[in-house]
Amino acid sequence: MKVRFQHVSMHFGTTEVLDDINLEVAEGEFVCILGPSGCGKSTLLNITGGFLEPSAGQVTIDGERVVGPDRRRIFVFQERGVFPWLTVEGNIGFGLFDLSDAERRGRIAHYVALVGLKGFERSYPRELSGGMKQRVEVARALAVNPDVLYLDEPFGALDSITRLQMRSELLRIWQAEKKTILFVTHDIEESVQLADRVVVLSARPGRVRRIVEIDIAHPRDLSSPRYLALRDEIFGEIGLAHKI
Amino acid sequence: MRFEVRGSSEEVRGGGRAGRAGRLLHSSFAPRTSNLILPLLTAAVLLFLWSAAVKITATKIFPSPVAVARGIVQLAEKKLLWAYIGDSLVRVGTGYAAAIAVGIPLGFLLGWYAPLARAVNPLIQMLRPISPLAWMPLAVIWFGIGNAAPIFLIFIASLFTIVIAAANGVRNIPPMYLQAGRNFGLSTPQLMLRVAAPAALARIAVGLRIAFGVAWLVLVAAEMIAVDSGLGYLIIDARNAGKRYDLVIGGMLLIGVIGLILDSLMRRAETWAAERR
Amino acid sequence: MSKLLPFTGIAAALAAWQIAAAAHPASLIPGPLMVARAIGELAVRGLLLKYVVASLFRVTWGYLGALLFAIPAGMALGLSRRGELALNPLLQLLRPISPLAWIPIAILWFGVGDLSAVFLIFIASFLPLTLATMKAVHDIDPVHLSAARNFDLPPYRLLREVLMPAILPQLLVGMRITVGIAWLVVVAAEMIAVNSGLGFLIIDARNAGNRYDLVVAGMALIGIIGVALDLLVRRAEQRITT
Numbered sequence: 089m090k091v092r093f094q095h096v097s098m099h100f101g102t103t104e105v106l107d108d109i110n111l112e113v114a115e116g117e118f119v120c121i122l123g124p125s126g127c128g129k130s131t132l133l134n135i136t137g138g139f140l141e142p143s144a145g146q147v148t149i150d151g152e153r154v155v156g157p158d159r160r161r162i163f164v165f166q167e168r169g170v171f172p173w174l175t176v177e178g179n180i181g182f183g184l185f186d187l188s189d190a191e192r193r194g195r196i197a198h199y200v201a202l203v204g205l206k207g208f209e210r211s212y213p214r215e216l217s218g219g220m221k222q223r224v225e226v227a228r229a230l231a232v233n234p235d236v237l238y239l240d241e242p243f244g245a246l247d248s249i250t251r252l253q254m255r256s257e258l259l260r261i262w263q264a265e266k267k268t269i270l271f272v273t274h275d276i277e278e279s280v281q282l283a284d285r286v287v288v289l290s291a292r293p294g295r296v297r298r299i300v301e302i303d304i305a306h307p308r309d310l311s312s313p314r315y316l317a318l319r320d321e322i323f324g325e326i327g328l329a330h331k332i
Numbered sequence: 333m334r335f336e337v338r339g340s341s342e343e344v345r346g347g348g349r350a351g352r353a354g355r356l357l358h359s360s361f362a363p364r365t366s367n368l369i370l371p372l373l374t375a376a377v378l379l380f381l382w383s384a385a386v387k388i389t390a391t392k393i394f395p396s397p398v399a400v401a402r403g404i405v406q407l408a409e410k411k412l413l414w415a416y417i418g419d420s421l422v423r424v425g426t427g428y429a430a431a432i433a434v435g436i437p438l439g440f441l442l443g444w445y446a447p448l449a450r451a452v453n454p455l456i457q458m459l460r461p462i463s464p465l466a467w468m469p470l471a472v473i474w475f476g477i478g479n480a481a482p483i484f485l486i487f488i489a490s491l492f493t494i495v496i497a498a499a500n501g502v503r504n505i506p507p508m509y510l511q512a513g514r515n516f517g518l519s520t521p522q523l524m525l526r527v528a529a530p531a532a533l534a535r536i537a538v539g540l541r542i543a544f545g546v547a548w549l550v551l552v553a554a555e556m557i558a559v560d561s562g563l564g565y566l567i568i569d570a571r572n573a574g575k576r577y578d579l580v581i582g583g584m585l586l587i588g589v590i591g592l593i594l595d596s597l598m599r600r601a602e603t604w605a606a607e608r609r
Numbered sequence: 610m611s612k613l614l615p616f617t618g619i620a621a622a623l624a625a626w627q628i629a630a631a632a633h634p635a636s637l638i639p640g641p642l643m644v645a646r647a648i649g650e651l652a653v654r655g656l657l658l659k660y661v662v663a664s665l666f667r668v669t670w671g672y673l674g675a676l677l678f679a680i681p682a683g684m685a686l687g688l689s690r691r692g693e694l695a696l697n698p699l700l701q702l703l704r705p706i707s708p709l710a711w712i713p714i715a716i717l718w719f720g721v722g723d724l725s726a727v728f729l730i731f732i733a734s735f736l737p738l739t740l741a742t743m744k745a746v747h748d749i750d751p752v753h754l755s756a757a758r759n760f761d762l763p764p765y766r767l768l769r770e771v772l773m774p775a776i777l778p779q780l781l782v783g784m785r786i787t788v789g790i791a792w793l794v795v796v797a798a799e800m801i802a803v804n805s806g807l808g809f810l811i812i813d814a815r816n817a818g819n820r821y822d823l824v825v826a827g828m829a830l831i832g833i834i835g836v837a838l839d840l841l842v843r844r845a846e847q848r849i850t851t
Binding site: 367370371373374375378393394447450451452453454455457458459460461462463464465466467469470473545548549550551552553556564567568570571577580581583584585587588589590591592594595 | 615698709710714717792800811835
């Protein structure tokens with residue numbers, strides 16, 4: 089098991105945010121953590137990333153307990169996380185300070201190509217669109233070759249068309265690099281499109297309501313009956329009718 | 333955690349670019365050419381009114397614009413003009429540079445370590461309202477007569493602005509950047525250098541420009557005592573030594589013009605720093 | 610523990626100061642204890658209150674006078690694009706000129722005395738207040754103005770019900786900062802042109818007998834009152850904007 093959550097609970101003051109989360113994520117798996125705003129999913133991710141200490145329980149990665157931020161597990165925020173004072177190259181190469189110059193350049197070139205930003209190496213983030221900035225951030229995360237990637241609603245600030253494109257991109261990259269991914273979202277469709285398994289959290293305090301396995305092979309047909317059935321299952325789980 | 337190291341006169345010193353709000357309030361849109369014509373026209377009108385006032389009141393002391401111009405030319409002929417300007421610039425430059433050298437690291441630390449800021453803040457707040465001129469007697473004791481005392485005053489005056497700007501700049505770095513830095517395994521010194529410094533740069537640049545404005549304003553106060561050259565000295569001495577009000581006003585105008593030029597230069601630098609956002 | 614933290618800075622500075630003063634008994638500069646005694650002396654001689662009131666008096670009049678003219682001027686300039694274009698260069702030219710540079714003119718027009726000092730404070734406060742008002746007007750959210758025009762508001766109501774409330778928060782900040790400026794200038798102004806007040810105290814104490822304990826006492830009082838003024842205005846600011 090790559091990532092293991094054991095009885096993770098969290099409270100801020102008297103407010104209980106997470107309650108007894110237990111979860112196991114296999115290596116190379118794409119897991120979505122799904123829930124409404126305020127259900128603690130970002131908190132959970134922060135705990136996994138080592139930015140917060142849980143009030144109870146622990147997270148282990150490869151058997152090792154998570155006690156702080158670590159290069160082996162990189163967080164991808166929304167595109168605002170890109171450093172505005174560095175070029176695309178500069179950002180992607182940010183974590184590569186212990187490589188030789190030649191290795192660095194090679195690594196950067198590989199990931200620039202992987203995320204489809206060839207030709208923009210010298211551009212600054214302010215010259216890029218939201219989707220492009222997001223790709224820079226993903227490339228920056230991948231460049232240090234982490235074991236796990238955490239993505240916290242990374243496509244939230246993008247328009248819905250770009251979001252669809254970015255999801256394809258992410259899946260393509262995931263299949264190429266075979267990383268373990270934990271992806272937090274509040275978008276039901278997004279979770280069913282991307283994940284191998286969807287962990288549905290309840291509203292505060294966040295508890296694991298249900299884990300839904302998405303057994304559709306990629307590329308997923310968004311009109312297929314199986315897709316719609318799984319999607320509706322989650323709709324129902326959250327308690328939403330799907331007629332407006 | 334409430335941490336009050338309040339900013340300086342940033343909002344107050346703001347110049348004017350007519351915003352959309354202004355445009356919304358009247359339907360006519362002033363054409364481009366009046367951008368230059370209008371201020372020139374206004375300047376001409378004011379100069380005319382000034383001359384007229386001098387003539388009408390038949391004052392013996394208050395100079396006309398022409399008299400002021402003549403006074404400045406006279407100063408240039410006596411080779412004093414450039415010497416005075418140079419001396420003032422050197423004093424301001426030295427005091428200001430020293431304030432940067434001390435103020436930025438200090439402000440950085442205050443912005444980074446909140447408990448340190450809470451401890452030091454009251455001290456800063458207490459020292460800040462003390463006019464630089466009030467420091468003069470102490471400055472003269474410590475540094476005697478000569479350039480060092482005015483430079484010290486300029487240093488003190490700029491220091492507070494710079495420290496506060498640097499502290500605020502660091503304090504307001506989006507936490508995401510620091511988190512990302514730590515995520516990639518940066519140690520604290522590395523984090524300060526590679527993430528905090530560039531991230532805070534734009535905000536600190538504004539503070540540096542404002543601090544320079546403060547330094548320039550304090551120049552006059554600083555040159556009132558203990559030196560015998562410079563634009564501030566010129567203003568005070570011209571009156572004391574012979575009621576040369578043409579030189580007084582000439583000095584004021586020189587201070588205004590040079591201060592404006594320097595401020596524009598700093599704004600350019602500031603825009604350059606902000607470009608990299 | 611954390612409640613005490615803000616005082617450690619001042620406490621440490623005072624301690625260091627006292628140690629330095631004790632180590633150099635021949636130095637003219639007094640330690641904190643001497644300064645405290647000097648403040649007591651002033652109180653006993655009845656000068657403490659007199660000087661503080663004198664300084665505050667000058668600040669108040671100069672500042673209020675400036676406020677009276679600056680707010681309408683600033684609003685007019687903020688609203689009139691032409692007016693701003695015409696006068697802005699002049700304002701920018703005047704901005705770098707230290708208020709103290711006006712001292713000779715102040716003395717020429719008003720002689721030596723209170724009026725001169727008040728004039729200097731007026732000059733020092735007028736420009737920052739005008740610029741602050743101007744900027745506050747510029748920063749009004751255009752959406753609010755559009756809404757007001759949508760309802761066809763007459764100018765007087767526009768002024769009272771939209772403009773003034775809209776600029777108030779930012780204006781208050783500018784006013785608070787200008788109070789600080791006025792306080793700085795009053796001390797400087799008093800060094801030149803009058804014979805009472807905290808600025809006068811500093812210069813006179815030194816000239817009349819090298820009483821550096823009074824000099825530093827003056828500085829300390831200036832600092833304390835400056836902080837007090839700032840806090841007062843902040844309190845008013847909070848009260849008004851809620």
